[in-house]
Amino acid sequence: MSKRITEMCxxxxxxxxxxxxxxxxxxxxxxxxxxxxxxxxxxxxxEHPLCAGCNLALSLKIILSSLPNPADTIIVGSTGCSSLGFxxxxxxxxxxxxxxxxxxxxxxxxxxxxxxxxKKKDVVVMAGDGATADIGLDMTIHSWFRGEKITTIMxxxxxxxxTGGQESGMTPAGRVAxxxxxxxxxxxxxxxxxxxxxxxxxxxxxxxxxxxRLGACVKKAILLARDVGPTYVQIHTxxxxxxxxxxxxxxxxxxDSEKERYAFNEYVSxxxxxxxxxxxxxx
Amino acid sequence: MSKKNPLTEKPLDYMLFKxxxxxxxxxxxxxxxxxxxxxxxxxxxxxxxxxxxxTMHLVGDLFAEGYVPEYFRGENEFAVMSQxxxxxxxxxxxxxxxxxxxxxxxxxxxxxxxxxRLPVVCSFMTRGINAPLTIQPxxxxxxxxxxxxxxxxxxxxxRDIYDFNLAAFIIAEEKDVHIPVGVFMDGFFVTHTRELVDxxxxxxxxxxxxxxxxxxxxxxxxxxxxxxMRDPFVMKSNFVSYVAHASWQQEVRAAAARSKKHIKKYxxxxxxxxxxxxxxxxxxxxxxxSQAREAIKLAKEENIDVGLIKVKVVRxxxxxxxxAALSKAKKIIIPEFNIAGWLAKExxxxxxxxxxxxxxxxxxxxxxxxxxxxxxxxxxxxxxxTQ
Numbered sequence: 001m002s003k004r005i006t007e008m009c010x011x012x013x014x015x016x017x018x019x020x021x022x023x024x025x026x027x028x029x030x031x032x033x034x035x036x037x038x039x040x041x042x043x044x045x046x047e048h049p050l051c052a053g054c055n056l057a058l059s060l061k062i063i064l065s066s067l068p069n070p071a072d073t074i075i076v077g078s079t080g081c082s083s084l085g086f087x088x089x090x091x092x093x094x095x096x097x098x099x100x101x102x103x104x105x106x107x108x109x110x111x112x113x114x115x116x117x118x119k120k121k122d123v124v125v126m127a128g129d130g131a132t133a134d135i136g137l138d139m140t141i142h143s144w145f146r147g148e149k150i151t152t153i154m155x156x157x158x159x160x161x162x163t164g165g166q167e168s169g170m171t172p173a174g175r176v177a178x179x180x181x182x183x184x185x186x187x188x189x190x191x192x193x194x195x196x197x198x199x200x201x202x203x204x205x206x207x208x209x210x211x212x213r214l215g216a217c218v219k220k221a222i223l224l225a226r227d228v229g230p231t232y233v234q235i236h237t238x239x240x241x242x243x244x245x246x247x248x249x250x251x252x253x254x255x256d257s258e259k260e261r262y263a264f265n266e267y268v269s270x271x272x273x274x275x276x277x278x279x280x281x282x283x
Numbered sequence: 284m285s286k287k288n289p290l291t292e293k294p295l296d297y298m299l300f301k302x303x304x305x306x307x308x309x310x311x312x313x314x315x316x317x318x319x320x321x322x323x324x325x326x327x328x329x330x331x332x333x334x335x336x337x338t339m340h341l342v343g344d345l346f347a348e349g350y351v352p353e354y355f356r357g358e359n360e361f362a363v364m365s366q367x368x369x370x371x372x373x374x375x376x377x378x379x380x381x382x383x384x385x386x387x388x389x390x391x392x393x394x395x396x397x398x399x400r401l402p403v404v405c406s407f408m409t410r411g412i413n414a415p416l417t418i419q420p421x422x423x424x425x426x427x428x429x430x431x432x433x434x435x436x437x438x439x440x441x442r443d444i445y446d447f448n449l450a451a452f453i454i455a456e457e458k459d460v461h462i463p464v465g466v467f468m469d470g471f472f473v474t475h476t477r478e479l480v481d482x483x484x485x486x487x488x489x490x491x492x493x494x495x496x497x498x499x500x501x502x503x504x505x506x507x508x509x510x511x512m513r514d515p516f517v518m519k520s521n522f523v524s525y526v527a528h529a530s531w532q533q534e535v536r537a538a539a540a541r542s543k544k545h546i547k548k549y550x551x552x553x554x555x556x557x558x559x560x561x562x563x564x565x566x567x568x569x570x571x572x573s574q575a576r577e578a579i580k581l582a583k584e585e586n587i588d589v590g591l592i593k594v595k596v597v598r599x600x601x602x603x604x605x606x607a608a609l610s611k612a613k614k615i616i617i618p619e620f621n622i623a624g625w626l627a628k629e630x631x632x633x634x635x636x637x638x639x640x641x642x643x644x645x646x647x648x649x650x651x652x653x654x655x656x657x658x659x660x661x662x663x664x665x666x667x668x669t670q
Contacts, residue, residue, distance in 0.1 A: 005507040020510070029509065072504050076369070084518075090510045092502045094372055097395055100365035103357070107369025107377075110353055111326060112503060115374055121504065139365070142358040 019046065023090050029071040035215035038065055044090040050081060053247025055208045055237035055254055056128075056155045060085055062208070063126065063153065066215035067091075068222050072119060074112070076105040078127035078136065081162045081239075082155055099136030101127045102143040105150045113149075120226050122151070129156040129170035133189050137169075140191075144199040144230045151225040152232050153218070154191070157239040165242035172261065192265060195232040201272040202231040205265040209255035217266070223279075224272050236262045288323055289349060290488035295453040298489065299446065299549055304481035311474040314441040315380070315406055316341035318448035319351070322404075323488040325375035326353040330363045332385040333418045334470040335408040339380055360385040364392035364405075371401040372513050374494030374501040376452060379403070382470055383410035383417075386424040396463040397432025397535045399514045400499045402455035402492075403463040405433075406448060409569075409620075410470040411648060419649020420470045422569060425597065426625035432535040433463040434542050435598040436550075437568040441480045443595070444468050450549040452489060458498050460542045462535060467597075469570040469620060539599045546596055553601035554592050554608060561590035562613040563665060565657075566605070566630055568594040571618045577654035582661050589616075589661055594626065602633040614664040615640045618657055622647045 006024050008016055022042040033041060044064040050057040060082065067073050070091055077086050079098035086093050096104045105125045112121040132140050132154040140152060159177055160166040167180035169189040176183050195203040202224045204217045214235065221231040236257050240250040258264065268276070293302065298321065309317070315338045319327070327346065329339035346354035357363035360381050370377045381389060386407060396403050407428075411421035428435065436451065438444045444466070451464040468474055494501040502513050517524040546553060558564075558579075565575040572593045579589045592608055594601065609615055609630075617627040617640060627642035634640070641664045646652045 005505060006509045007507075023510070074373075074502055074504060083516075087512050087515050088510075089512070092504050092506075092509070092511050092513075094369070094502055094513045095516065096365060096368055096399070096513075097391055100361065100368075100392070103362040103365035104369035104372075106357075107326075107328070107366040107371070107375075108373040108502065109369075110355075110366075111370045111373035111375040114325065114352055115503065116505075138358055139362045142362065146355070 027090060028065065028067075032068055033065055034219070035062055035065055035212050044070065045085060045088055047088055048085040050085055051241045051247070053240040053245065053250040054081070055239070055250055056081055056157060057085060058251070059155060059208045059214065059235045059237050060126070062211050062214050063218050064089065066218045067122070067124070068219050069120070069122060073122040073124060074108055076101045076108060076123065076125045078131035079162075080128040080131055082126055082128055099131050100139055101125045101131060101136060102148075102150070102152060103139040106143050106146070106148045109148055109150050122222050122226055124151045124153065124222060126153045126155065128161070129154055129158060130160045130168045133191050134169045141194065141198050144195065144232070147199055147229050149225050149229060151221045152230070154232070154234045155237045156234055157237045157242070158188070159239065159242055161239045161242050188261065192232070192234055196267050199230055200232045200267075201229040201269040203234070203267040204232070205234050205262060207236040207254040207258055207262050209251055209258060213264070224275065228269070228272050228275050288488060290321065290323070290486050292323065292490045293487040295450060295489060295549055298449060298483060298487060302483045302485050302487055305484045306479045307482045308477050309441060309480055309482070310477050311441045311444045311468055312337040312341060314444040314480050315448055316345060317482050318445050319378055320345050321483060321488045322378065322449060322452050323376065323491055324351055324378045324452070325492065326370050327351050327378045328363050328366050328370070329354070329356050329379065330360050330381065330385065332360070332382055334410060334474050335380045335382045335385065335406070338406060338408065338474065342378065360389035361392060364389040364396070367403050368392060368396060368399065368401055371403050372399065372502045374503055376456070376492035377403050378405075380406035380408065382408040383412050383421070383424055386428070387412060390427065393428060393431040393433060393463070398531065400461045400535075400538070401463055402452070402461050404448065404451045404455055405463065405465050407465055407467045408470040408474045409467055417649060420472050421621055421647050421649065422467070422469060422619065423621040423623060423647065425467055426621060426623040428465060429598065429625065432539065433465050433598065434539055434596070435465045435467060436595060437597050438466065438468040438473065439569060439572040439593060441473055441478045444473065445480050445482065446550065449489070454542055454545045454549065456492060456497070457542065457545050458496065460538050460545060461498050462538045467569065472570040543599055550595065552604065553596040554594050554604045556590070556592055556608050558588070558590035559608055560611065561588040562668070563588070563616065563661060564590040564592060564609060564612040564614075565616045565618065566592045566594060566609070566626065567618055568597060568626055569620065571620055571652065574652045574654055574657055575618060578657035578661060581654055581658045587661060587665055597629070600629055600633070605630060606633055606635070609634060612639060613668050616660055616664055617642050618652060618660075619645050620647060620652065621645070
């Protein structure tokens, strides 16, 4: 992007809200920030309407602070809790429909590659587990089959949170939820394994509990999508509201899941490995 | 864009009114290809469905020949229409086509195109809808699309297909419009039959789409402001949010209304009237117009005077034009290729004294409309009128 897009008309400078002025003067757009830099710059998202203790909100904050090149990043979201946070995000983003995020991102990426052949525009999809693995599953996987150079990030709270806590395909077997009054009858969808065999060059399974690792993995996923091929980041983001977790304990619930279904797991394809070696980015 | 289009850019009025043309004996699908060849599009996205497939094969040929810079097959119509949306939001001129069950599969996307103010052009080669499975011509899908907010043009002939498809891009992109245009053609009846079409022979094409001139911001991280969402929703339970959503819907419909002047400039009046003084007038769109022309010839042989209104534009609905043109008609016959009779309902809704309407013949499921059955309905209407 040209820096012009963030600059204000001088005559309006005084009229702009303080937080926008701070974003222009000290935003992360033109620098490669990491989680460790939090507190030293104006974040792309500081205020949002998500619940206290929301792991999705936390991971969104971490992701937005870990974009390798926010000045040329476009986010495609989907309907759900996550969409409520995006109106305040300081980069271009799209809310279209529920479930079509990887299809919209495909169109965006193809056109930006044509319109800006000399620039790298990162297209990052961020959506919930219902959008990614249920209603939008075919579009998620087909974007991988086609080798679209986009990053898909799933906020997995293991249910439909925004509609009140219904079972999703990502809900663990046996759990009682709305629309599964006797408990879920089939296992959690293993989208991580599916990603590995569907064309993703990088896939990672992790939680919000380790924020530095989360930030580093997101950065790696976006860099690999830019040059190698599709990448997938699946983050466990337990929902304190629907799971009746006290907000202060919600990260602990995420951390506990690392001992079982959310043990850290990272897949890197051969092509991605050699790319990382050649670029000296092995983190 | 990375690939250079081999054609020279010219404005639409030059293309439609001044460029040299030559008659070619081509199908409706080929007429779409010839329009798209000169439309200077950035990307086309396809998905097979009969009878649309041939058209997007031909657009694929344009990609192979270098007239279309980017082209691929998506995974289903909902995905394709969503990919089209993403491409348009990122600043591209986009073309796609579908029909019947494909239209229904993609349905959620069409009001989103309108609400997001995307100047997408989509051709619909209308066909019946399941169940039971049918691939035959039928215009029922248009009944469903009437309230999606898109502009709807209905072609009678391959010549219409050529001109409407070419003009659709510029009408859609006008700054005070900027909403999708659906170009409808009756599947098989005009897509798979040949006729003589005046095709532009000069090496010219439309000017490139300029996203910087669009009335809505492009999602590319080049267009200010940086803090930008397409399309933000106001989802609170309060009056302000209801008003925001209500005015948004009104604005989409107002944009369609504003398209009238552009349609008139490039494609002529929204309706075409023949013999308006006749006591009996047929109102039709699509290939039903051609059948009406034949029936009117037969009626003339029996000294029955019948006029014709060809409805070219279904949305924005040419209410005032139709009411004025029918002010003296005693009987109004509305033949249609669908069971719903959506055109008859549209006309009845705006017409004073709509008891004049005879909403027949109505054929569907792939059936043809022989002029003789239309003539029978004309005669019956005239008999009732004179009784």
